[in-house]
Amino acid sequence: MELSDFAGDLYFVLEYTGVLLAATVGGTVAKRMNFDIVGFAFIALISSLSGGFIRDAILNDGPAAALTNPGYLITATIGGAIAYTVTLKGRLWENFRFYADIVTIGVWAVAGTLKGLVADLNWVPCILLAVITATGGTAMRDIVLRQVPALFTSQKMTVFPAIISSAIMLGFNHFDLVWQGMLAAAVAAPIFAVAVYFGGDRFSFFATKxxxxxxxxxxxxxxxxxxxxxxxxxxxxxxxxxxxxxxxxxxxxxxxxxxxxxxxxxxxxxx
Known part of the structure; x- marks a missing residue:
């Protein structure tokens, strides 16, 4: 599979959006934990780039995208700088972190799925790459901070939206509607996550234990x-x-x- 110029540009816009949001959230977490500048930068970069690093390592298709394209590191640095200079706290911070995290699920699920499609993989590994890309950064951040990864306790807010987003992307791609699928899949994941958060406990499958x-x-x-x-x-x-x-x-x-x-x-x- 080859991406058109427009689809390729849209891919980078979505992935850069995910990098920016994740770096900002990660940097703010480090800031609230009173980390020094090294720890601050480390958490911001891990939060924003780990999912892509793991995905590209699995694909074994040359150096990771974050190492060959300086835009990723620049975007992550900007996100970290935002977190370092802007004070977010109270309900404003909590709302930002919540919605930023679920938005990144959608955009990175699309990125992971497209990586699999470009590598001519079938739908199963494409969905796996979507989940890894969408959850890898937050999982690594939680591990470094010695916390139980949210991946294991909030699957309904992370894994399931990533799977749904990837499935939508695959469905649109089957009909050669690539950029339409990218937009639909990126939007569907956060909508599903919010719906499950506010109404999921009505169904036993999504109920919080x-x-x-x-x-x-x-x-x-x-x-x-x-x-x-x-x-x-x-x-x-x-x-x-x-x-x-x-x-x-x-x-x-x-x-x-x-x-x-x-x-x-x-x-x-x-x-």
């Missing part, structure tokens, strides 16, 4: 504080404030409830 809940959510429930997984930083601040203001009796009651829920959740997971 209790064992996946973060610590601040579990403590917030025990303390009677409302939390939102889409706003982890803000939720953590509310829980921290509640812990500081709680009396000894309230803390003991919250700890008892937390431990009871923890034992109950772990027992269900092993059943």
């Amino acid at each position: 209790e064992i996946e809940r973060p610590l601040e959510e579990k403590l917030g429930y025990a303390l009677g504080v409302k939390t939102d997984i889409r706003h982890p930083v803000e939720s953590g601040e509310h829980v921290t404030q509640a812990l500081e203001e709680a009396t000894d009796d309230q803390l003991l009651g919250a700890i008892r409830l937390y431990l009871q829920n923890e034992v109950r959740e772990r027992s269900k997971a092993k059943a």
Whole structure:
């Protein structure tokens, strides 16, 4: 498969968009963790380029695109610089990180699928490359930060949208509608992710398992504080404030409830 000039230009626009957003999100995460300039740049670059590096290594088709095209490193640097100079916090930051992450899923799923098509692979490896490209950066970022990768706990928000986006791209390509498929697939993934986030718990297949809940959510429930997984930083601040203001009796009651829920959740997971 060969891309037309317009489709090729659109491909780079989509992939650069993903690099810019991922570098900005990664850089802001490093900034909030008080990393120095080296750690800051490292996290920004890993977040934005790891998925492409892994994809290109699997294809074994010469040097990775990020090494042969300076535009990738330049775009990642710009994204990191935005995160370094612009202060995003509170609900603004949480909303940006949430929507930036799901937008990158769509654009990188398209990029991974097209890489597979250009290499004349069939639909199975094309979908695999889409998932790797879409999730590789965030997975590597979480591993470096010693966190459980969101890939393992939020598949409905990452893997499934990437698969759907890749399938749409493959379907359009079958009818030689390449650039139309690129746009449709890039838009479909974030729409699906948002739909699942807001309404997925109505279906058992997409329901969030209790064992996946973060610590601040579990403590917030025990303390009677409302939390939102889409706003982890803000939720953590509310829980921290509640812990500081709680009396000894309230803390003991919250700890008892937390431990009871923890034992109950772990027992269900092993059943």
